[in-house]
Amino acid sequence: MTENNCILLTALGKEARESNYQLGEKKESARLSSIALAKMLDKKPNRIVALCTKAAEDTYDILKKEMEAIKIPCEKVTIPEGKNNDEVSEIMKKILGKIPEKSELILELTQGLRHIPFLFFAAALYLSTLKEVKIEGVxxxxxxxxxxxxxxxDYCPFVDLRILLEMADWFQAVKAFKEDRHARPLIKLLKDKKNNLPKPTCKENNVGGPYKNFLNHITNLSLNYGAGLPLEFGKDVDAIISDILEISDPKRKEILDSKIPLFPELIMKIKESAEPYKFTNTNKPGTSxxxxxxxxxxxxxxxxxxxLIDEYLENGLYANAIGLIREWIVSRVIASLNKCGEKITWIEHKEREKIERILGSLYVMTKEDETRSILNEEHKWLGEIWNDFGKIRNKIHHHGMREDNVELEIEEIKNKWEEVKGKGKDDKWWNAKIGGGEGVLLVSPLGLSSGSLYSALVKVQGDLKLKPNKxxxxxxxDGVKKLDEVKNASKYDGDIEPILFEDPHAGFNEIKKIVNETAKHLKAADEVVVNVTGGTTAMQHAVNEITKEAEGLGKKVTQIALVDRRPVEEQRKNPYVAGELIILTKEEKE
Structure with missing residues (x-):
């Protein structure tokens, strides 16, 4: 910004009479207020733009002559009287057309038609906001x-009314923060004032420290809101409310009120808009x-x-809203399960992933006739609503980088969210746990060699201290022919349910059917142990898929392998020697 871009904008009336003016300690007599002001300003404008109606053109000649004497050029802009909207718009366009971008502007409001100051203020707001014009004085x-x-x-004092423009900036900044958490204008204004705060002389009037904390927390809050982080956002809200209480101390408030227009009122509006998102008094985060x-x-x-989700939807932040809706569903399921005696750490990533798998499995089960029948209506709804929001989330979070066009059905999204909220307080819709009550279920392959199943029956009861009910x-x-022999050798007295491959070697296309047949047994179990040793490759692949299904049903799953270190010939002669049990995966729920 250079000195050559400093413009004084004034409006002239029909009359010009000698008057005395004062600006600070300076005094000047002139027939026009704009003449007196131009002479008294420390920083002289390099150009004067004067708005004149046809009736005021003679007055312009007086201004031009006086300014020529001090080498400040003038430009006359003829305007209508502004008697209707069209004329007002014409005046505004002429003002804006005369002020270049990134220039400096001084407004002189004393003379001219009475409604001209309103146009000047509107122009100043436009120019400072959209053309980066610096308002040097009003x-x-x-x-x-x-x-x-x-x-x-007698002297007419000049008063600088820039504070009114500053107030408008603050009002707009606080409004933007309240309505959509857009904090950049507010942060800019706070930063501009930071260096003008007085140095403290005692603890009571130390404004800088609390003010800096407030600025930092507003900045963090805006960042975390935009990133869709509800817990970090809540922590920032708590910090901001605490900051506001601290800087609202009477002595500090008095200092800040002298620096920022209507500061106490503005800061209370910020507090009011943030309070709905604070943590409860019994749920405040610590500092660790x-x-x-x-x-x-x-x-x-x-x-x-x-x-917060409601606000995201209202403000059009659909990516944040959809992502958080899915997380909200996971949290709501965890809350329901914990009420039923589970002890799930709701913020732990692996626990949340497990719930996501359960919800995904519920949806898959709704699509298969064999498994849909074991679900109640609540499970079906939960699986389907999870899938609905998953599809919407994928459209948004992949940023349209797919072959199909992304068209968001906003009303449908809002309606589905209202449906989710409507069921939010009724636990029956959120208990994703399926079945249970029949104890431990052991799943194991059985090929032509029976040693692995025998070891599983013996070692699960011995090493894991678990008695399979089924x-x-x-x-x-062919493999199932040895089932009674294995049962007798292991002295297992529970139920055994065989599920058979038609082609045990290449029947990979049968696995889905086998998993579905197993699902009803998984549903009834409280805990599942899966042996992955023995049988054909297809059988081993099947039990791995059954493991995933059990996890998807929310069951506690332990996957094991059995190792027999004896020579192969000895294993064939005497298969009924328990091998070594190795735990492959185990999900702890303590």
Whole structure:
């Protein structure tokens, strides 16, 4: 910005009479207020733009002559009287057309038609916001408030009304923050004021520290809101409310009120808009790095996050809304399961992934006749709503990088979310646990060699201290012939349910059917142990898929392998020697 871009904008009336003006300690007599102001300004404008109606053109000649004497060029802009909207728009266009981008502007409001100051203010807001024009002053000569000076003359004081533009900036910034958490204008204004704060002389008037904290937390809040991080956002809200209480101390408030127009009122509006998203008094995060683990997943926390989703949808931040809806569904399921005696750490990633797998399995089960029948209506709804939001999320989060066009059905999204919220307080819709009550289920393949199944029956009871109430054996019509022999040798007295491959070697296309047949047994179990040793490759692949199905049903799953270190010939002669049990995977739920 250069000195050559400093413009004084004024409007002239029909009359010009000699008056005395004062700006600070400077005094000047002139027939026009704009002449007096131009002479008294420390920083002279390099050009004056004067708005004149046809009736005021003679007045312009007076201005031009006086300014030529001090080498400031003038430009006359003829305007209509502004008697209707069209004329007002014409005046505004002429003003905006005369002020270049990134220039400096001084407004002089004293003379001209009475509605001209309103146009000047509107123009100033436009120019400063959209053309990066710096407003150097907004001067009004108070003709009706003359002050008698020691020289005995009456002077009209000039008052700089820039504070009104500053107020408008603050109002707009706070409004933007309240309505859509757009904090950049507010942050800019806060930063601009930071360096002008007085240095403290005692603890009570130390404004800089609390003010800096407030600025930092507003900045973080805006970042975390935009990133869709509800817990970090909530922590920032708590910090901001605490900051506001601190800087609202009477002494600090007095200092800030002198620096920022209507500061107490504005800061309370910020507090009011943030308060719905604060954590409860009994659920406040600490200062440790593990502060999230201190947040309790209760009804109030779910409501707080639901309000945030509502705001995202209202503000058109659909990516944030959809992503958070899916996380909200996971959290709501965890809350329901914990009420039923589970002890799930709701913020732990692996626990949330497990719930996602369960929800995904529910949806898959709704699509298969064999498994759909074992689901109740609540499970079917939960699986389908999870899938619905999953498809919407994928459209958005892949940013349209797919062959099909992305067209968001906003009303449908909002309606589905309202449906989710409507069921939010009724636990029956959120208990994703299926079945249970029949104890431990052992799943094992059985090929032509019976040693692996025998070892599983013996070692699960011996090493794991678990008594299977039922055993599902994945086998073939030839392999199952040894089932009674294995049962007798292991002294297992529970039920054994064989599920058979037609082609045990190449029947990979049968695996889906076998998993579906196993699902009803998985549903009834409280805990599942899966042996992956023995049988054909197809059988082993099948039990791995059954493991996934069990996990998807929310069951506690332990996957094991059995190792017999004896020579092969000895194993064939005497298969009924228990091998070594190795735990492959185990999901702890303590």
């Amino acid at each position: 001067y009004y000569g108070m003709m009706e408030v003359k002050r008698k000076d020691k020289d005995g003359l 790095k593990d502060w999230k683990k201190e947040i309790v997943l209760d009804e109030r926390e779910l409501e707080r996050e639901a309000k 055993v599902v054996v994945i086998s073939s019509k």
